[in-house]
Amino acid sequence: MSNLTQAFALVAQPDVILAILLSSLYGMVVGALPGLTATMATALLVPVTFYLSPIAAIAAIISASAMAIFSGDIPGALLRIPGTPASAAYTDEAYAYTRKGQPEMALGIGLWFSAIGGIIGTVALLVIAPALAEFALSFSTFEYFWMACLGLMCATIVARSSPVKALASMFFGLLVSCIGIDNPGGTPRFTFGMTDLMGGVDVIAAMVGMFAVSEVMRFMLDQAPPPLPKRRFGSILANQWKLTLEFPKSWSRGSVVGIIVGVLPGAGADMAAWISYAIAKRFSREPKKFGTGHPEGLIEAGASNNSSLAGAWVPALLFGIPGDTITAIAIGVLYMKGLNPGPTLFTNNAPSMYALYFIFFIANLLMIPLGIMVIRMSSKVLRVPYSIVMPIVILCCAVGTFAITNSTFGVIVAAAFGCIGFILQRYGFPIAAMVLGIVMGTLVEQSFVASLIKSGGSILPFFNRPVALALASITLLCVAWPVIGWALQRSRRLSSAET
């Protein structure tokens, strides 16, 4: 009980409340602009969080990301251009409502069920994380090693690209994490005599480069989206309660799928929305209505993408393994603020954890009034010319990375990783897998080397403990999965050719 009181006191601080309000507004606006993702919004927010108290910093990240995921639905519904990748799965469905002259219905469903999904996700985080933390306290370096490997493998399997390229992208990330003197021998690795690289590549500067600079680079070639025609909306929340009672299976199933996808490392809100929309269509009694302005898919996918946000915090808080790209950034902030992820976080810093749950609840409730406000202002927000937004983004990248690293080298790192991110994306390498490699490289190496030293160089102890063996089996299955899938498909094709 005292933990709850302390947590409430932490959240009730004026700086935390102000951080929630301002970052929510910021997230709403950035998410509503097509092409500017929730991850980019989070990456650009990190330099600001550097100067906030730990709870205010986490509050800013949680609020901004939750709002951005919802507000990505706004241009999706009105222009058929998803604001963030998380809205892409059901953009056509939402736009079908606009074509029928009912955009407020699609936007209302997005808003209401995003909030419901977010709250269910938070309840899951509240229940799952502490229970898993107790179990994880018995983990040794062997389990941590396999846990990290499993996280990396999941990221390569769920990526919407060739598994080989996803694997290569992950190895690129691990290679970047090798740079510097933070290794078993304290030897400078891949520093090429540059003192600036001795401390390694700053993860936040690299992510600002890969998520923000590379997006601006993409905009230099792509066409800007068209302006939104002026429009007056009817009641946004009308009929939502009726839909909640009418489709309980949709929003509850969407929320559960979102939580599961969120917990899987590397798979984020976009993956959750795609899977949930497909499930909704598959199990619907009226699958033919999908794509014509039918609520089921919107409800399920809208609840799913927001519930995955909270789910992604489970592995991030417990093991320092990011559940998605947003938590990959959040882990950096947690370390920066002295809230090092791990199971002991729940025992030594319980009030902070409860505060985090409170923030999730507040952000998801605040989403409803703020969402209505942004929807009503959408014709103004979506009219901001990109030729004005992008220079401000680049200025924030420059000043932000300088603020984090306190050196102009950080700005060069952001520029370099912007180019790397742009090139990798152009050639079909998923950058989320690379980010996971960079973030988890140190954890993988430390647990790998510590385990090898403990075992005297023998590989057998990696499989001796039951949990380690189970994790190792799942990891190896993940490695073999693309090959198994290929072999199965080939044998099926051969047998059908014979008949």
Add this chain to the structure above:
Amino acid sequence: MLQSYRIVGAATAAIGAAAFYGGSLLPPVPGQNVGPNVFPMVTGGGLFLCGMLIALGVGRRYEQEIEADVAAHAAVHVGAQAAAQIGAQVGAQAGATPAPTQVRHGPLHALRVLVPPGLLIFYALAADSLGFVPTAAIIALTLCRALGAPWRSAVLVALLAPPAVHFAFADLLRVPLPPGLLPMPW
């Protein structure tokens, strides 16, 4: 297409091989059988293997399926964009057929992607001597123009954005931004 796979695969394999070789040169830790060389060698080896597989075209089928999926999606999306551009909801309703006018670009058009990272490097090199506000103004003006903004808007952004960013970061967040030639009066 196959050519691009070979080039990308070869480049990936070359980076992997270089990492493996670079890792193997690292000195071991005396008295320990695992040193700083193990991880870069494992990572480099993995990258080399992936590069070879990419060069051989493994996984191309997955990408072709995804590309087809994205292309189907983009065809509809482009139609909707064109419809929205003429402000006709009816146009989008009628289908995704209207194709947008293709803009012809010069051979140097692709080089525009280098403008954002180039401007960041310019910031890193010039901010200390010129100061934050003039450097930021040059960056804003250049990027606005590169993105096709008219001169009036570009100059307005270059005049207003740097003091606003300076206020947010230097005054509110206490980030020590270089004053250079034009220190802010507040």
